[in-house]
Amino acid sequence: QVQLVESGGGLVQAGGSLRLSCAASGLTFSNYAMGWYRQAPGKEREWVAGITAGGGTDYGDSVKGRFTISRDHRKNTVYLQMNSLTPEDTAVYLCNARRGSATYWGQGTQVTVSS
DSSP: OOEEEEEOOEEEETTOOEEEEEEEESSOGGGSEEEEEEEOTTSOOEEEEEEOTTOOEEEOTTTTTTEEEEEETTTTEEEEEEOSOOGGGOEEEEEEEEETTEEEEOOOEEEEEEO
8 A cells, every 4th residue: 555654853943954754655656746735733734845756846935945845766755855944834744645636645744843
């Protein structure tokens, strides 16, 4: 079965950095577009960043210039490098894999940014 396992979350001070990882198994990783979403308490799930199977990237306006998404096909892993973090970035960050109508989600990793 498909599994997406996020890691790398934690508590960081404002202005700091974190790198999230999402390890994928049970699918042909190179065929899937991957993405990161986040959900803060009381808010709707927000798309953060995406990377196509071919490596094209795109970002939500709130993180553009601060976050970088990348993928390693040898490790079946997608990363999210987050810099210049602010308290508004506090949320559960979830990994997503998508190909056509098939979509899969990880359980998420908590990121908390203190002021």
